[in-house]
Amino acid sequence: MFKYAGATDAPNNGHVNVAAIILGVLLAIAVIVIIIGCVVWRKRNSDSAPKLDDQLIEISNVRDPSTHGIESPIIEDIERDINEDIGLPAWAKGLEIQWQNLTIEDKVLGKGIFGEVRAGSLEIREMSKVAIKTVKGATTTASEDFLVEFKTMSQIKPHPNVVGLIGACIHKAVLYIALEYLPNGNxxxxxxxxxxxxxxxxxxxxxxxxxxxxxxxxxxxxxxxxxxxxxxxxxxxxxxxxxxxxxxxxxxxxxxxxxxxxxxxxxxxxxxxxxxxxxxxxxxxxxxxxxxxxxxxxxxxxxxxxxxxxxxxxxxxxxxxxxxxxxxxxxxxxxxxxxxxx
Structure with a gap:
């Protein structure tokens, strides 16, 4: 009789043990999920919170919007074309010259609205004297205006009474335009x-x-x-x-x-x-x-x-x-x- 009763209790104890194990595993998984959720939540809050440097940039944007931040799709294109130093825009590829072929002298020939013109030389098949114009300031607005000037010149067909555009290149995020050299000034x-x-x-x-x-x-x-x-x-x-x-x-x-x-x-x-x-x-x-x-x-x-x-x-x-x-x-x-x- 004792033996029969013992055989009946053993399976019941086994079911209890299995249920306890399953419950423990589920609790452990729940704890892990909660911990992971907290970590992710904190990380997101940390990333979305404004940092001190970001606040300083935003203040700078308000004080001088021409020198910080992106104001228009045109400026965005220019920053990509110039600041990343990936070369001239697609519409100007036919006018691209290599930086190593360009020599810029210290002699200033003149100054325009956005640019400064210096004497220089360009070597392709042979060395020829050119006038090299570059933007005076490093601001985004100046770069945009100078690129507009370059694009305007690229649309003009050669004419004996219009200064000839020879080519251009971008070096260290600066646009240089090579123009026909005219020795008698303005x-x-x-x-x-x-x-x-x-x-x-x-x-x-x-x-x-x-x-x-x-x-x-x-x-x-x-x-x-x-x-x-x-x-x-x-x-x-x-x-x-x-x-x-x-x-x-x-x-x-x-x-x-x-x-x-x-x-x-x-x-x-x-x-x-x-x-x-x-x-x-x-x-x-x-x-x-x-x-x-x-x-x-x-x-x-x-x-x-x-x-x-x-x-x-x-x-x-x-x-x-x-x-x-x-x-x-x-x-x-x-x-x-x-x-x-x-």
Whole structure:
């Protein structure tokens, strides 16, 4: 009897032990899951919490949005194209030159709206002299504007009265543009340098002059041809002035500095960038509107500069009063040294 009863209790004890083991395993798994969940939750909170460095960047963005952060898809593309040093954008691959073929000298040839131009040389099949333009500042806005200038130039077909674009490269996140080298500098400085000789020639009897009326007219014709080419291309220059006309070895005049140019039929300026106040048409001064005819007005101012050997337009009139005077009908009188025929 005792033996029978013992045989009956053994299976019951076995079931109890198995149930205890299963319960223990389930409890252990539950504890592990809870621990893992807590760790993951803390990690996520830690990652999403703003760090001190991030807060400083956000404050910097508010103080100077032009130098930190991404403001538009265009800037995002430029940061990817330039800052990552992956080469020129796809539309400019045909103009890419190798950095090792480019030599930049210390001599500064000039400065534009966004860039500085230095003398240099480019070796492809043979060594040739070039002018190398690069952005002056390292800000995102300056890089964007400079890339827009490069893209504008890339759309212009070669013309004898427009400065030629040779190529470009990106080195250490800096864009370098190689341009045609023109040894006689800009037209304004050239005209001013000849002014003393011109005055002497006007008082002499031999009539010898460093620049004849024919020379001056040729400057005007060259500029008109170059601007006509830009207009046919659909480009508004917006900064046509004698300082932005370069002279070749034979004094051929060529349009340069496309830092403010826009490839549009009509352009409304929204930014607060510096503008060439005394060269602007009335609609540009009063409404910030630019079109091809606005460049025609600026061309008239350039002709006045040529006739006066580089004088500053509207002498004696303050810039802040200029728009009102022009709206009232004021125009500059004929220069004293300008013949009636001109």
């Amino acid at each position: 037209l304004r400085d050239y005209l001013r340098s000849t002014r003393p000789q011109q005055q002497v020639a006007m008082k002499s009897d031999d009539g010898v002059s460093p620049l004849t009326s024919s020379n001056l007219l040729t400057f005007g014709i060259d500029i008109a041809r170059g601007m006509d080419h830009l207009s046919d291309t659909g480009i508004i220059h917006r900064d046509l002035a004698a300082r932005n006309i370069l002279l070749g070895e034979d004094l051929t005049a060529k349009i340069s500095d496309f830092g403010l140019s826009r490839g549009e039929d009509i352009y409304f300026q929204k930014s607060k960038n510096r503008v060439p106040f005394r060269w602007l048409a009335i609609e540009s001064l009063t409404r910030r509107m630019y079109k091809s005819k606005s460049d025609v007005w600026s061309f008239g101012i350039v002709l006045w500069e040529i006739a006066t050997f580089g004088a500053t337009p509207y002498p004696g009139i303050q810039s802040k009063l200029l728009a009102k005077r022009l709206q009232e009908g004021y125009r500059m009188p004929k220069p004293e040294n300008c013949a009636d025929e001109m």
